[in-house]
Amino acid sequence: MLDSIKDFASEFFVTGDPLILGAQVSIAIAMVAILFVLSYFKKWGWLWREWLTTVDHKKIGIMYIICSILMLFRGGVDALLMRLQLAMPEMQFLEAEHYNQIFTTHGVIMILFMAMPLMFGLFNIVVPLQIGARDVAYPFLNALSFWLFFWGAMLFNVSFVIGGSPDAGWLAYPPLSGLTHSPGVGQNFYIWGIQISGIGSLATGINFIVTILKMRAPGMTLMKMPMFTWSVFSSCIIIIFAFPILTVTLALLFLDRFLGTHFFTLDAGGNPMMYINLIWMWGHPEVYIVVLPAFGIFSEIAATFSKKKLFGYKSMVFAMISISVFSFFTWAHHFFTMGSGADVNAFFAVTTMAIAIPTGVKVFNWLFTMFRGRITFTTPMMWMIAFIPCFVIGGMTGVLLSVAPADFQFHNSYFLIAHFHQVLIGGVAFGYFAGLYYWWPKMFGFKLNEHLGKWAFWFWNIGFYVCFMPQYVLGLDGMTRRMYTYDFDMGWGPLNLVSTIGGFMMGIGFIFQVWQIAYSIKKNQKDVTGDPWNGRTLEWSIPSPAPLYNFATLPQVEAVDDWWEKKQKREQGIAPPPAPPLEPIHMPKNSGIPFIKSLLWFFVGFGFVWGWLWMAIPALIGVGICMLVRQFSYDTDYYIPVSEVQKAEAQARGAAL
């Protein structure tokens, strides 16, 4: 009996690695501490009412952002562990197996559990405010999306201490990820973690398309929409076409492992190449899903801090839409070397190069927006300016990679690693950081400290070039990706050491950001205007943080950058038309179902990971019951009476005076 428990525990928990043991102990301590604090201060009810059951897009956005910052920490620690291992030739810090796990979890976490939720967080906070809406189209579904992401991410992360992490790369190519080559449960955690959060992402895509198409304030035609909203729209279009492919691909991979089907196996007619095509038919559009909103953020910031209209609004919209279409026709550039033949390679090389054209258009638009503008160098603007050279270099190395014959040299080398980090960090991460700094006052009602922000900025930026420029050279010198160590004779030592130093500089940048947040919370310099940057779009026309219902009366939109135009008119002495009388405001009620249902999905996933049908099937039935309960509930919304709106407005505006 005791022995069988011991056996089980040694298979269930990851054992034998001091690093992981340390993590297990600290996770346990942190959990106990959280439970203790919540109970001691009697905060359970508050947590449930205010956060776990909320359907308010602003709170959901904040939860997304908190989670993504935690995930950035985890992914960043992974990155630094890898860089330590590679700092010198023949290092003995990580073993091969451990290194494989770390690059896999780093890649997955950074893209799916850091970039995506940070993006969704900004969608949630900004889009309804920018288009003058009171919430998203489906607030309940929105909460469900968040909790699916949350529990999916938990499921993925738990593999670190229970069962073992996946180690077949961030896209889990079979046959390596199949049962014969990855017999452990790690790959199951990968599949279920991503699957559960991916369904949430798909729902978010639908939600924001409907929100943007159907909930704009009166007068806001499509061509008067703020550019960030346009970028969200194009990103969501990609989401609804790309994510179902991921869902199917992961499901088939799981069936191969669980029921012994032969989709991607090497025997009985399976075809691993099919997986590689499918996963990149999602994977390539995915990178545009995350980068387009960053472009939108930069457009807003460039216009605001240059005090000028965005240059080339129409061409910007056109560029975004064409990128979202083109992004579906370039996937094969990820495997030029896998023998698709010259014609196929030529086609995909040309489409890949073509996509650089709309991207180039955007860069020129930003430059012309700043040209002759009265630029103020606030932190969001600094990230914006630093992004341009970074993205241009990343884009150019991308075009080099798209030359199919040349790719036979670059493929899977550190040249590639440097390229995609340049666009992912320089484009996506910098973009979202800029957005976070820019909209922070709107979220919380106070600005982040600029001084510490500048330190963070310089550490990140200099660290970035120090880390990744040497990697281009290493790639050309023949260093391939995913190698956990290299011989002294290769001569790659010095450049790798430099690269590692750069990585740690970015780590210091992150620490500055955390410090900056903590410091600014403590100082709490209230932004009483609601419009600290002298903004241009509707979100700046309401108090910060926005009241529950966002807009007491829906704004009447007349122009692009409507808020800016209204401010101009007021300065010229033209009085704004009197506000229409207040009306009761229709709002959705909180609900516990999204949280509970997603938690049940977690157990479905956990059950299937271990092949425990006794857990998976009851949990699946629970999910079904949640759906029926929701189907039968009609009492899902309420009205805020005028008197309460008046009170809240007086309070918010009172604080503003």
Next chain:
Amino acid sequence: MAHATATAHTGEHAHGHDHEHEHESMKTFGFWLFLITDCILFGTLFATYVVLRGNTSGGPTPAELFEMPGIIAETFILLTSSFTSGLAVLAMNRGRKNQLIGWLAVTALLGAAFIALEMLEFVNMVHEGATIATSAFLSSFFVLVGTHGLHVSLGLIWMIGLMLQLRKRGITPVTKRKVDVICLYWHFLDVVWIFVFTVVYLMGVM
């Protein structure tokens, strides 16, 4: 004062109704988008099937396996159910609640018959030794056709739930939207089945 609250109250009502209609049409629009994602999902499964269909790896081939009479019966049953779901919507538009529930019940029964026949077909195949793990062709066959079957089954549960709601609440803007949406879903599954019938069965035996 009393006067003011009274007007505020009627204002709230008029406002509320407008809002409700807008709300319901928005939900239908979202459902169309969901159907697009479902199209992509089936599209991916079809693509996989077409790529893997020849890989029978020594196991049974489509021509040996498919028994067309049963399949044709299934097809007619599902097509008829699509028609009866249309009749349900017509009844609803005329405001006939009981007729509406009746046609939905017929639709659900036809759907259940379809699922029963499909299960029978699968069980027979497994008995003949053609399981999901036999070959790549059979894996992709079972998953494609099974996913459609799963969609129909979920639709059945949803439809039963809806009939109970209709009995209790009658035809309101909300239940009306729900009926519209499920019929949309049902027609969609019908169209998908026509593709399954053509690509999997007809092209399989020809």
